Amino acid sequence: MSTELTVLAWTLVLAFVQILLFDFARTGQYGLRWNMSARDEAKPPLSPIAERLKRAQDNLFETLPIFIAAVLIAHVAGRESAQTALGAQIYLAGRVVYVPLYAFGVPVLRSLVWIASIAGLGMIVTPLLTG
DSSP states (O other): OOHHHHHHHHHHHHHHHHHHHHHHHHHHHHOHHHHTSOOOSOOOOOOHHHHHHHHHHHHHHHHHHHHHHHHHHHHHTTOOOHHHHHHHHHHHHHHHHHHHHHHTTOTTHHHHHHHHHHHHHHHHHHHHHOO
């Protein structure tokens, strides 16, 4: 399996981990009884960390379809290269580092890490568009 596809598989693991992190934080606050209920009753706002975990998850899900498509197109088109492999690795590393930075409310550095992950995504997409 190519580096890009391996990184894609690990990125899907990260997506699942982020789902669990948010669910654990929310269930930890509202309780298991709430989690197993129809969840119809109003609840107080989530804790800041739970809210940040949800936003970090949403943020990943905004770029994840683009990343998946880019990796699959590069693979199917035979356009995988050292650049696309490195781009995929940068994307995943940035997304992994982004989670705790966002969860603990670290400003500026969090945004810089996000920009790095987007640059990694660009490293995959660029060769697909430039022949």
